[in-house]
Each structure stands twice: as structure tokens, then as C-alpha cells.
Amino acid sequence: MSKAILTDVTKCIGCLKCVSACKEIHHLGADVPRVWDKNDGLSAENWTSIIAKPENHYVRKQCRHCLEPACVSVCPVGAMHKTELGPVVYDSSKCLGCRYCMMACPFGIPRYEWDKAVPHVEKCIMCYDRIEEGKQPACTEACPENATIFGDRSDLLKIAHTRIKENPHKYIDRVWGENEVGGTSVLYVSDINLDFLTYPTKNFDTPLPEETVAALDSVPYAFLGMGGVMLGLNWIIRRRMKLGGGPNKKDGDSHE
Template identity: 40%
Template sequence: MKIDRRNFFRAIGATGVSLALGDQISAASKNEESTDVFAILYDSTRCVGCQSCEYACAEAHNLPEPSESIEADIMRLTNENRRTVVNAFNTSKGEITIKHQCMHCLEPACVSACLTQAMYKTPEGPVIWRADKCMGCRYCMISCPFDAPKFEFHSPNPKIVKCDMCYQRTQQGLIPACVENCPAEAILYGKRSELLRDARKRIVESPELYNDYIYGENEAGGTGFLYLASVPFEELGFRTNIQKSSYPALSKSFLYSVPFVFVLWPTLLLGIHEATKNNHTKNIDEDE
């Protein structure tokens, strides 16, 4: 094929446009997709605190059986041996139990922090960890606003442990273990948009029962775990200072400046070097 000048420029132009726009187009469609991922709605007004989810989770992931029972106002945390915990709090509306685990953010800080793509946001929604890529730097733990990833500090071959929304089970057509085993139907698995609609409906239908807030709708730019409760979430041991926008955006401006520095600095430095060259010979003359 012969390439004349016109065709050449046409090709260059097309490439340039698709390079510039392609990103935005795919980014836009990605956003739409990412808000309709699979998610979990947890309704604490239905939770009876039976810890069935803890037992089911331990069994599904070969973790030791939970040994502690729930005590009011004693905050148990997830760790390398348990991916989910249920805690109880004495609140303005009596004792309330609530489940904790990874929030599966739509724009996860841990994923953008990972330098080996070991932390991975699957297109289906769950944020998973991949052992063969991870180098164990724990930057995901530093970055996660919910402190979700946990590390096996006492193993020579340590793993990052956190809820993965039973990714392997859902790939086989099953639903997450905690959802399946909840006797009170407090945990629902489904498309995020449908779950949000369901959550809003519940609030509208029984305003006396619910605190008018869906935790996770906007926290950290939206999460894949949505919460309903009868009291404000501060009373349930939730962090209230979580920002409502994406965490990866916090380091974006720094990362965007990198290519500019990479182009501008060498040019400037070389320019200054050339401009001050004469100083060099002058200084030598002064010395001698």
C-alpha cells in the first residue's frame, strides 16, 4: 500500500483522536458499568446477631471457626483469621448488631495503591486479592480508609486477607456464603442499582424503623456494600470522617504532574547548564 502525505496525516489524525477520546469513551462506559456491579445490601434492623455469617464465611474460606461471642460495645475487628465480624452496640434505640467486612468500593483505594495489580476490582464488582502477583508491601492497608485488608504477620509466606464477596462461589453461580446462610435475610446479594432501589423503598415504606441514610451509597465514592440501620452510623462504630468522593482521586494530581516534570525538567536543566557554562571557565580562572 502506498502512503501519500494526505493519507499519512489522515491516519495520524485518526490515531490522535482515538487516543485522546478513546480513553474518555471507555472511561464513561466503565463508570456506568461500575455502578451496576454486583453488591450486597445489609439491613441491620433484620440482623439478630446470630453470627451465622461468621461461621459460614470461616467454612467457605477454610478459616478457623469463630471462637468469641458478641458482647455489646466491645468492638471486634476483622483479622487474618476472620474476614467478617458482627458487633453489638448500645445505641439510642437499644442494642443493635452490625456486620463488618471489606466494603468493595467502586473506586477502591487499595486497587489504585497496588503496584502489582494483585488487588483487583473485578468487572463483576468484588475486589479480590491475587497471591501470585502480591509482593506483600502492604500499601493497600495504608491506603484503605476502612482498614479492610489484613496481613498474616506471623507467616513466612503471608497473605492479604479480606472479604472477596465469595468471588469463586459467585463465578460458579452460587451466592456469597454469608448471604446464603443468613437466617434472618438481613443480607441480600444482587445488582447494586436494584439493591439501592430496594433500600430506598424500605426507608420510604417504614420511616419509623429506619434512619434515613444508606451507608455506602456515596462513602468513598460509593461502595459495593450498602448498609441500612435504625440509628445514625456513628452510633454503630462506623468512621464518620470517610470522604464522599473517590480516594484514588487524592493522588491523581500528583500522578498527572509526573509526565510534565519528565518532559520539562530535562529541558530546563540542559538549558540552565548551557546558560551557565561560562561560569565554569571563569571560576577556574579565578582559582588559578
């Protein structure tokens, strides 16, 4: 059964307990402001954030765990992987550092450890280890308002539609994530428009892998050949640094 998270923007009070719980459970370090950061609070050290909007609206941002993830479709070595339970997880031991996933993601989620000698991509993994053990993610467990809840995707869709039906003057008649990019495992209901969470794209209800594969097909073979050589060299160098116990090697680098 595919699991999901439903966030109700009307219930969130912006207390940041979800953000703190995520940092604690995943041992994420202190956030370092960088000039190239997107202005959304996400970083390699912050896998979820709260975006403040006018009139006391708070919108939680995290990986949407797409049903057909563009990040998975573009990764040349399978470092990104959609699990049967729903989370899209990342295996840093396979990662080439090409950052195609960052360019492909329609929600601008994956972040790079720019200041590490052997950098990795980082993002929310929907607490995959906890879900496998039958627990819920740390962030949903920590929320004092039940503004963000965890469950089977089909059940959460029913809950979302029931809330909208029972409060038609309160909610916008839309469940974000039900159909976007083929559907996502992080859903939202809201009384403000949440389109700012996504990058503009022409067919937003179409699974992006269809578009990314087509785009990759159109890349000249000569460029791909040179790119492949560069990626191969990158991978070999990173691998050697890792095997040599480079300065940033840490236990449990793989998030799978």
C-alpha cells in the same frame, strides 16, 4: 451487572451464622487474639465480623468492595483488582507485602498474616468464585433473617430506599455505601448511625483514588527510589521462599 450486598441492621439478631459460613467456605483458621488487632473482630482469619452496639444492635463488618477502590489504586503490582461483577479480589502471588492497601483503605479492612514467614493480606472477596458460578455469597445464603442479602447493586439500592420510604420512623434516611468514597458494593440501611465503620476523611463522597494518586505524586522521588529497591528485594525474597516451598506455602493461595 454489578453485584452487591445489602445489610439491614434492623434485622440482624447477631447469630454469627454469616461469620461461621465465611470461615467454613474459605477454610479460615481459628482466630488468634493479637495486641495490635483493631477492636472490630476482623483478622486474617475472620473476613467478616459482627460488632455489638447498645440496645441489641448488631452491625456486620466486611470489605465494602468500593466502586473505585483505594486499595487497588495504591497497589504497585496490581495484586488488588476490581472485577466487573463487583468484588475486589486479591492475588497473593503478585503481592509485594508493602501493605499500602492496608494504609489506603478508608474502612480499615485488609489484614496481614503477621505471624507467617511469607505473609499475605487477607480480606473478604465477596465469594467471587461462587458469584461467577451464579451462586450467592456463603454469608448471605446462611443468614436466617435475610438481614444481609445479595443481588444487583441497582436492585438493592431500590430495595434500600423503599424500606426507608415505607418506614421513615424506623430507619435513618441514608443508604450507607450509595455515595461514600464514590460508592461501594456493600450497602447498609440502619436505625443507628454507622459512621463508626469509616475512618474520618475530608471528602468522603469523593472516590479516594483521586486523593491517593495525588498523595503518591507528592512523595519525593528519592524516597520512592529507595522504597522501590526495598520492595523489589522483598518481592525477590518472598518469591524465592515460595518457589522453594517455604513453610507456609498452601494450595490455592490466590483468591482470584
